[in-house]
Structures are given as structure tokens and as C-alpha cells.
Amino acid sequence: MIDIITSCFVIYGFLFIEFNMFAMNLCIRNVQLGSFFGQGGNFVDYRRVAVHGGSGGSGCVCFQRERHLPRGPPNGGNGGAGGSVIFVADKNESSLYSIPSKISAQSGTRGKGKDMNGIKGKDMIVRVPVGTILREIAPPSYEFLNGYDADSFISGSKNRKKNSKNVSEVSPDLDLNSQVNSKIPKSALERMHAEIEAERKEALKTASLYNFYPSKVIDPQRTDLQNLPEEYLAYLHELSNQAPLTHDFDTDGQSLSVAHGGFGGYGNPHFASSTNRSPYIALNGLPGQMRFIELELKTIADVGLVGLPNVGKSTFISAVTNAHPEIANYPFTTLNPYIGTITLNNFEKLTIADIPGIVQGAHMNKGLGLSFLRHIERSSILAYVIDLSLPSPWSQLNTLRSELEFYKPGLTKKPSIVIANKADLSLSAKPNYLNWVKFSDIPIIPVSSKNSKNLTKVIHTLANLSKTSKKSSS
Numbered sequence: 001m002i003d004i005i006t007s008c009f010v011i012y013g014f015l016f017i018e019f020n021m022f023a024m025n026l027c028i029r030n031v032q033l034g035s036f037f038g039q040g041g042n043f044v045d046y047r048r049v050a051v052h053g054g055s056g057g058s059g060c061v062c063f064q065r066e067r068h069l070p071r072g073p074p075n076g077g078n079g080g081a082g083g084s085v086i087f088v089a090d091k092n093e094s095s096l097y098s099i100p101s102k103i104s105a106q107s108g109t110r111g112k113g114k115d116m117n118g119i120k121g122k123d124m125i126v127r128v129p130v131g132t133i134l135r136e137i138a139p140p141s142y143e144f145l146n147g148y149d150a151d152s153f154i155s156g157s158k159n160r161k162k163n164s165k166n167v168s169e170v171s172p173d174l175d176l177n178s179q180v181n182s183k184i185p186k187s188a189l190e191r192m193h194a195e196i197e198a199e200r201k202e203a204l205k206t207a208s209l210y211n212f213y214p215s216k217v218i219d220p221q222r223t224d225l226q227n228l229p230e231e232y233l234a235y236l237h238e239l240s241n242q243a244p245l246t247h248d249f250d251t252d253g254q255s256l257s258v259a260h261g262g263f264g265g266y267g268n269p270h271f272a273s274s275t276n277r278s279p280y281i282a283l284n285g286l287p288g289q290m291r292f293i294e295l296e297l298k299t300i301a302d303v304g305l306v307g308l309p310n311v312g313k314s315t316f317i318s319a320v321t322n323a324h325p326e327i328a329n330y331p332f333t334t335l336n337p338y339i340g341t342i343t344l345n346n347f348e349k350l351t352i353a354d355i356p357g358i359v360q361g362a363h364m365n366k367g368l369g370l371s372f373l374r375h376i377e378r379s380s381i382l383a384y385v386i387d388l389s390l391p392s393p394w395s396q397l398n399t400l401r402s403e404l405e406f407y408k409p410g411l412t413k414k415p416s417i418v419i420a421n422k423a424d425l426s427l428s429a430k431p432n433y434l435n436w437v438k439f440s441d442i443p444i445i446p447v448s449s450k451n452s453k454n455l456t457k458v459i460h461t462l463a464n465l466s467k468t469s470k471k472s473s474s
């Protein structure tokens with residue numbers, strides 16, 4: 001049991017410092033991200049966050065005292081539990097921009113006399129867009145930060161630093177023994193002193209879970225110190241053995257408690273027994289869970305529009321849905337994804353995602369790179385928007401397909417169509433189309449998004465494809 005307690009405190013002591021450093025580091029990163037996304041509004045689709053449940057309040061040591069009752073029964077209240085950090089998927093959110101880099105829930109307050117229990121800490125509710133994927137990551141390492149020395153924060157933290165890369169890698173037994181063994185001196189007397197010191201430290205660690213009445217001296221030999229309540233031990237065990245978390249917030253209203261609040265300590269009535277009717281001990285509250293997570297927003301739309309820059313993707317989505325991204329005659333007008341919705345004749349909804357343009361070599365970070373493809377990765381249908389007025393328009397499709405395959409092999413296997421846009425623009429548009437349909441392996445629909453020509457045909461085709469893919473997946 002002492003091992004569990006020791007490991008908890010070692011891990012949590014260190015993680016607390018990691019937690020603050022992590023948040024500090026993210027502040028630096030966010031400034032950089034902010035300037036990048038400054039041009040395209042407040043859109044952020046990736047965040048790393050440190051999450052901390054509130055600590056539990058301590059139990060109280062107190063006795064009923066009245067004029068006629070000089071030695072009354074114990075009446076110290078229990079500490080309030082810490083609040084939890086709860087993530088909720090919200091369809092009204094569209095970006096991770098407002099998620100802070102460090103999220104903590106409120107701590108519980110301590111218990112008071114007259115059986116007054118502490119107040120439970122408030123839960124912290126964090127709203128994330130539907131389509132957010134949450135993954136737990138290892139606590140970060142800060143060796144790259146100049147001048148940061150973990151040892152200056154915790155005395156004797158060398159072993160912890162070595163084991164800090166992954167919580168699950170930390171073995172409490174190993175850690176403790178290596179600390180003790182490394183200090184074993186040579187002479188018998190010194191060895192005995194070291195053993196006594198190690199025992200005393202262990203006893204104090206156990207004792208640190210307790211809240212003693214101030215005038216009482218801590219006696220590490222007390223056997224009642226070992227009788228910790230089951231639920232308290234279960235929580236300590238949970239803290240040191242928490243399983244890594246992954247979650248996909250794919251429906252509106254879905255919620256997940258990411259960091260539980262700490263256990264509130266019991267007041268002294270909990271320790272009253274037939275042999276000890278005036279217990280002078282209570283339990284301290286326990287720290288809340290701590291996790292380091294990454295959030296990645298992968299939009300969930302039925303149809304993903306993919307195309308080179310300036311081919312008319314935004315013009316198309318503006319013409320058929322309620323979304324109105326900026327349209328202009330230069331490349332990279334759109335810098336963030338936009339989601340538009342069409343209500344079909346049967347009142348079903350079809351969502352379409354418009355993303356920034358992709359250029360040849362985007363997988364080598366040309367243009368805006370390929371990271372925006374995460375927003376069409378989960379679409380069941382792909383619609384390639386092609387500028388039909390340019391010579392050999394099919395080469396645009398080849399470029400797009402090869403870039404999509406670079407991003408995620410097999411992505412182009414989804415049901416697809418070509419929206420051959422700007423069919424009104426040049427005389428070559430018609431012959432281009434007639435040549436292409438002869439060998440194309442996917443349907444091509446010539447349209448003019450600007451003049452709203454032939455758009456109903458596109459909507460019907462997309463609606464049918466969506467219906468078939470929904471049927472085959474159910």
C-alpha cells in the first residue's frame with residue numbers, strides 16, 4: 001500500500017511541475033499559431049492541452065464542545081471532492097481556438113467543525129466542436145527549453161526526470177529502491193542510520209495523507225495509519241494506474257470526464273471506534289487526475305470538396321448551401337474549412353465541406369500543405385472541383401488524387417464525382433468535357449457555379465451517392 005501512495009505522490013509531485021511547464025510552453029506556441037491563423041480568422045484545428053481535476057478538500061478534526069459537554073463526540077466534517085474536467089461535443093462550436101492550453105477544475109473546500117462538510121469543487125465544462133478527436137499524450141519533455149532544470153524544482157528529482165517521458169514507464173518500486181540503494185553508505189553504523197532514515201521518510205509519506213490535530217505529535221508507529229478507507233485506496237490506485245484515453249466526439253452532446261476531481265478527505269468521526277472514541281486524525285484530500293491531451297478537429301461532412309486553388313470551390317458551396325466563404329479571383333482565398341448544409345426535398349440534410357486549395361507538391365508543404373485534408377478525411381463522398389476551361393483538365397484530377405494518396409493511402413477509393421466548373425468560360429470547355437468523358441472512371445458533371453447552371457444535377461448525384469453509402473455502412 002505504501003508503494004501505491006509513494007508512487008502517487010512521486011508521480012503527481014513531478015507531473016504538477018510538468019503541468020505548469022506544459023502550459024507555459026503552449027503559451028509560446030499559441031502566439032506563433034495565432035499569427036499564422038491571424039490571416040484566416042480564429043480557426044484552430046489542433047491543440048495540446050494540460051488538464052487537471054480539482055483537488056479534494058481535507059477532512060477536519062473537531063469535537064463537540066458545550067458547557068455541559070466538555071468531552072463531546074468527534075464532529076469534524078468531510079472535505080469536498082474536487083471538480084472534474086468534462087469535455088462536451090457542441091454543434092455550435094466550429095474551432096478549437098477558444099480552448100485554453102491549461103484547464104483546471106475547482107478544488108473542494110476543507111471540512112469544518114459541527115459536521116460541516118466542505119463544498120464540492122465546480123466541474124469545468126469544455127465545449128469542443130463535433131468531430132474532435134481526443135488523445136492522451138505523454139507528459140512533454142522540456143530539455144529543449146534553455147536554462148530549464150527540473151532538479152531546481154524538486155529536490156532529488158533526477159530519477160523522476162529520467163522516468164518522466166511516459167507515466168506508464170514509471171515503476172514506483174524501482175524508483176524508490178534506486179533512491180534508497182544509491183545512498184547506502186559503507187559502514188554498519190551509517191547503514192543503520194540510512195535504514196532508520198528511509199523508514200522514517202516512508203512513515204512520513206503515509207502520514208502525509210492524514211490531517212492531524214495540531215497539538216498531537218505524529219507517531220509513525222501508529223497502526224491506525226494503515227487503515228485507509230477502501231474508496232480512498234481505490235482512488236489512489238486509479239491515480240497511479242490511469243489508462244490512456246482516446247475519444248472521438250462524433251455526435252452532438254456527447255460528454256466525457258477527462259480528469260476526475262480528487263477525493264475529499266474524511267473527517268475525524270470516520271475514525272471513531274470502540275477503542276478510540278476521540279480520534280485526533282482526519283484524511284487529507286487527494287489531488288485531482290492530471291492528463292496531457294491533444295485535440296484534433298476532423299470535420300464530419302457528407303461531401304468533401306477538393307480542388308486546386310481558384311477553381312471555384314467556394315463559389316460552388318455558396319451557390320448550393322448556406323455557407324458563404326469569401327470568393328475572389330486569386331489563389332488561396334479560402335484559408336479555413338467551411339461547412340455548408342443543403343436541405344433536400346425529403347427534408348434530409350447533406351453537409352458539404354470546402355477546404356483550402358491543394359497544389360502539386362502539397363505533401364512537401366507547398367501551398368498550404370495537406371493538413372487541411374483532415375477535414376475531408378471522414379467524408380463519405382469526394383467531389384473533385386476542376387476548372388474545365390483550362391487545357392487538359394484531367395491532369396488536375398491526377399494531381400489531386402496523387403496528393404490525396406500521399407496524405408492517406410486509399411483515400412481516393414471513396415465514391416467520387418468530378419464537378420467540372422467554369423463550363424461557361426471558354427470555347428475549349430465543351431471539347432475538353434467531350435474528350436474527358438470518353439476515358440474517365442468517375443462521373444463528370446459540367447457546371448457553371450457562378451451562373452448556377454446544372455447545379456441541381458450535382459446535388460441529386462451527391463444525394464444518391466450519400467444515400468447508397470449510408471445504406472452500405474448501416
Ligand SMILES: Nc1nc2c(ncn2[C@@H]2O[C@H](COP(=O)(O)OP(=O)(O)OP(=O)(O)O)[C@@H](O)[C@H]2O)c(=O)[nH]1
Pocket residue numbers: 307308309310311312313314315316326327328329330331332333334335356357421422423424425447448449450451
Ligand atoms: N466564369 C466563371 N467563373 C467562376 C466560376 N466559378 C468560380 N468562378 C470565379 O473563379 C474565381 C475563384 O473562385 P473561388 O470560388 O474563390 O475559388 P476557390 O476554388 O474557392 O479558390 P481558393 O479558395 O483560393 O482555393 C472567382 O473570381 C469566381 O468568380 C464559374 O463557374 N464560371
Ligand SMILES: [Mg+2]
Pocket residue numbers: 313314315325326327333334
Ligand atoms: Mg475558396
